[in-house]
Amino acid sequence: MIELSALRKVYPSPDGDVVALDGIDLTVERGTVHGVVGRSGAGKSTLIRCLTGLERPTSGTVTVDGVTISALPEARLRAARRRTGMVFQHVNLLDSRTIAANVAYPLEVAGVPRRQRAARVAELLDVVGLGDRAGAHPAQLSGGQKQRVGIARALATEPSVLLCDEPTSALDGETTREVLGLVRDLRDRLGITVVIITHEPAVVREVCDAVTLLQHGRVVQSGALADVVTQVGSPLSRALVPVPDLPPGARRALVEAVYSTRAVATSAAFAAVASLGDDVEVTSATVEPLAGERVGRLIVDAPRDRVEEVVARLRAAGLEPLAAPTSEEEVA
Ligand SMILES: Nc1ncnc2c1ncn2[C@@H]1O[C@H](COP(=O)(O)OP(=O)(O)O)[C@@H](O)[C@H]1O
Ligand SMILES: [Mg+2]
Incomplete structure (x- = not known):
């Protein structure tokens, strides 16, 4: 479970402070897919970076599975970060490495012994449906397959939370459905909690259990998908069922x-x-x-x-x- 309480993030700038997050209270239940939507500049990416511990909140708290990330000293943050996996719009695989070696990379960094690594990588590639492509190189894969490798890599350290920042924005409709199908599958089979940032209503409709609309760093509307869309005339209802x-x-x-x-x-x-x-x-x-x-x-x-x-x-x-x-x- 993820809990954000009175989360604020202010970026100092020469032209004055930028308030990226302005008092966010939000709960994401374990084993659910939670969408975060909002215009460019609304604070979506900042929110996700606060969840990973990459960004320190100016004030307020970020708690993931009972661990208050925002209060951890730097030395303990690295271990805590393994509890969250990140998936981005552009996968950034290492071209010179095989698919298997790409997925193994975070395990190498974490100091997992070679034998254990190989077993875990095989398991992960099976989870994302690429068990037969272990020896392939990124250039041989389709966009959707690359994103699936990115998801396998994000899952390598067995995170309980998967954070996705516009994971399908660079993909076409069919490939998007392929990746979203995998996200649903991970939720159902592994019970993983997913936060997914998107600007595409179709993504929210297809995969999210709940959704939050951000505007100028504040929550405008939030709730279970069926509840927000049946709030007639509400911003999310209008955006999701035009x-x-x-x-x-x-x-x-x-x-x-x-x-x-x-x-x-x-x-x-x-x-x-x-x-x-x-x-x-x-x-x-x-x-x-x-x-x-x-x-x-x-x-x-x-x-x-x-x-x-x-x-x-x-x-x-x-x-x-x-x-x-x-x-x-x-x-x-
Ligand atoms: N590292 C940064 N330094 C200064 N301002 C930032 C930084 N990151 C984001 N911002 C500002 O914070 C606001 C929210 O940005 P962001 O979280 O990237 O929004 P979104 O992902 O919704 O487009 C924007 O006004 C952006 O310009
Ligand atoms: Mg962003």
Whole structure:
């Protein structure tokens, strides 16, 4: 488990201090994949560097599996760092070494004897599905395979936490899914805790159990994936389940509702709309799997003067609707 409490990081600069993290409180449960999203400069990478102990917080605490990293003296930090593995956008494998020798590298540094090293490397390559490529060189691998080697290398010292900074940003769609499939697998088979920074909503949807949105070094929204996306109109709901671009007609408005199909049957949502008569229509209805839940999103097109009635009817059916600001003025 990871616990951040009142975490602050300020970088001094000639033009004045840069507050990269401004009081972060966050818990990541053991064995979950936690996404961290936010614009460039929001503080995501700084957060991860504080988790590894590479960066000292200005104040506040960072605790990983009960060890308060932020309070450790320098001499003990090196050992503590082995508890966290890092994966980056660019893998930086040593080209002159085989895949196996690349994965062995952190074990050499840690002083693990040769025989033990070989056994561990074989095991790691199996975990990432590259057991048959041990003797290959990085140049012979695809982008996805290289990233899998990077993950095997990060796991070499048996960390309980894997920290990934934009691990799929340099990969295409299919390769991204391959790497994310591996991340899910590591969580399920090894019970590893994963923090993954990304700017891609698809990555969050595909692999995260929970997600945190950072803005100017602060937490704007955080929670289990299914919870944040069903908070209609919230920033993460909008980012993760975008509203389709519908041209709204004049004198008409859109009402949007997001719901967990566990709580509300889609047929019940439709029935509520149908009972409003012919001039109220469902223009878009989607149900998507998200973090083991199914999340529905309904968009209803109604006369502007009936919006309140539509909202009330949907609310009575158990949905949490929001009238979209699609006024005539905006359309004009
Ligand atoms: N080593 C550093 N020295 C000074 N400022 C930094 C340093 N690292 C990051 N920053 C600043 O801190 C803020 C957060 O950066 P960063 O954590 O890299 O954000 P993100 O990863 O979300 O893009 C930015 O304003 C950035 O310019
Ligand atoms: Mg960054």
